[in-house]
Amino acid sequence: MPDGIRTNGMTAAAAALAMYERRQQVLANNLANANTAGFKAERTFSRLMDGAIAATETATDRRAGTLEESGNALDLALEGDGFLVVQTAQGERLTRGGSFRLDGQRRLVDGDGNALLGEANTAAGESGGITLPPGTVQIRTDGTVSVNDRLVARLRLESVPANVALEKDGANRYLPPASAAQRTPLAPEARRVRQGFVEASNVNTIEMMTAMIDTLHRYSATQRSISVLDEVRGRTATDIAKPV
DSSP states (O other): OOTTOOOOHHHHHHHHHHHHHHHHHHHHHHHHTTTSTTOOOEEEEEEEETTTEEEEEEEEOOOOOOEEEOOOTTOEEESSSOEEEEEETTEEEEEOOOOEEEOTTOBEEETTSOEEBBOTTSTTOTTOBOBOOSSOEEEOTTOEEEETTEEEEEBOEEEOOTTSOOEEOSSSEEEOOSSGGGOEEOOGGGOOEEETEEEOOOOOHHHHHHHHHHHHHHHHHHHHHHHHHHHHHHHHHHHHHSOO
16 A cells, blocks of 8 residues: 555545545535536546545536427527537636527627627627527527528537536536647537527436435445444453553
């Protein structure tokens, strides 16, 4: 065992308690966002640090949620792969959450007022924001945005390889990968935008609740093992201290 790590039953059990606490936090957050459009559940997995101490890490479950018709012409959902791009005060973010509206400048924005971005070489302008004139909005499966049959913009749709970890920023936004090579425009043949739909959370509430109960039971069992170990230590110290 490496010199930097000294483990025994108590330290291993304490590490296990921390692991179960982290797992329970992740599961609770998943449940809290079961009705958040575009939310992707976090999955937990455990590993051994230097072969001795258990630790819990997380990864985003990028499987698509069910597409639900909303009746709002400005709501958008993506079938299959891909992300929409919004501009926040902290920079660009990727999202699958497709509930949008017009702000006071008639820009397409999300619920937090972040501008939905289009491709800069369209009528959206160099900023990439999408401003819609009055009229009937049509958003086709390839991401082209028209008003009264006049092309206004094309949505920026990006792809990130499945093996690239995405860091969450809020409930349904993600920081883009640091490497530009891991963030590419979604291929035209893969673009399947659905107007008037939102993607539901991919959280399975029954699965999450079952996992929370299982984690609670494991936590309680580990607590009991610590109590037993502490009792054994106490008895050992008392017996050793007795004169022969």
